[in-house]
Amino acid sequence: MERRGIMQVKFCGLRTMADVEAANRVHPDMAGFVFAHGSSRRIDARTAALLRSRLDPSIRAVGVFCDQDPAAIEELVKNGIIDMIQLHGQESEEMVRQLRRLAPVIRAFRIRSVLDLEAARKTRADMVLLDAGAGEGKTFDWSLTAGFDRPYILAGGLTPENVRIAAALQPWGLDVSSGIETRGRKDPGKMQAFMEAAGCRRIPAPKREMVRQDGMGWARFLLLAASTATGNRKDRKGDSRK
Numbered sequence: 026m027e028r029r030g031i032m033q034v035k036f037c038g039l040r041t042m043a044d045v046e047a048a049n050r051v052h053p054d055m056a057g058f059v060f061a062h063g064s065s066r067r068i069d070a071r072t073a074a075l076l077r078s079r080l081d082p083s084i085r086a087v088g089v090f091c092d093q094d095p096a097a098i099e100e101l102v103k104n105g106i107i108d109m110i111q112l113h114g115q116e117s118e119e120m121v122r123q124l125r126r127l128a129p130v131i132r133a134f135r136i137r138s139v140l141d142l143e144a145a146r147k148t149r150a151d152m153v154l155l156d157a158g159a160g161e162g163k164t165f166d167w168s169l170t171a172g173f174d175r176p177y178i179l180a181g182g183l184t185p186e187n188v189r190i191a192a193a194l195q196p197w198g199l200d201v202s203s204g205i206e207t208r209g210r211k212d213p214g215k216m217q218a219f220m221e222a223a224g225c226r227r228i229p230a231p232k233r234e235m236v237r238q239d240g241m242g243w244a245r246f247l248l249l250a251a252s253t254a255t256g257n258r259k260d261r262k263g264d265s266r267k
């Protein structure tokens with residue numbers, strides 16, 4: 026099955042074959058493999074390759090990094106283990122520019138005040154991710170996103186219980202990790218509940234070969250981002266939050 030809703034969903038921190046199989050059934054748009062040092066969800070390249078080989082090919086694999094060697098990131102992209110790069114550290118904008126030649130780049134920003142949104146507005150990354158922490162299950166003050174004028178992925182402390190409110194903000198995407206876990210392990214029941222509460226629709230997937238040809242390339246990522254941005258702007262014209 027493939028989900029085609031307006032809002033993109035990313036399940037982050039898949040670590041085991043059981044996680045991948047559960048994700049394949051529920052079908053988020055993106056699945057995150059964490060390579061960041063110090064994370065309890067960290068996996069190595071070999072494990073990621075194995076998991077990727079079993080991940081439904083129409084789910085894009087995102088590598089999550091924090092101040093890591095660009096050569097190692099490049100190898101993961103070139104070996105077809107990840108389709109997108111998510112950066113959570115102090116990477117320079119020059120590094121973002123270089124990495125964008127390889128794959129779409131999502132840059133994470135920790136939002137504590139409107140000032141943090143300024144850097145998010147300026148980055149050259151293809152997509153920004155607004156978060157409270159880094160996989161810690163914490164939310165930030167979502168009202169700060171009112172008037173933020175570029176497409177974004179909302180992350181940090183999302184759960185099946187609060188995702189309906191998050192979706193009402195109309196971000197381009199939603200990213201969840203802790204909120205679909207129970208005692209530190211991915212929970213298939215919570216994955217399903219999250220998708221349902223986010224209002225995601227499932228339709229039959231196109232044939233595998235078609236998925237590969239039409240795969241989420243770079244151009245389609247940007248196109249989706251741009252069309253959602255236009256939609257968001259249109260909707261916000263009559264929005265009382267303005």
Ligand SMILES: O=C(O)c1ccccc1N[C@@H]1O[C@H](COP(=O)(O)O)[C@@H](O)[C@H]1O
Binds near residue numbers: 200204
């Ligand atoms: O998940 C991690 O362990 C992690 C480590 C380092 C950087 C980012 C990490 N995860 C990202 O954190 C957010 C939100 O997670 P949560 O739902 O609050 O647990 C998400 O973008 C993950 O990709």
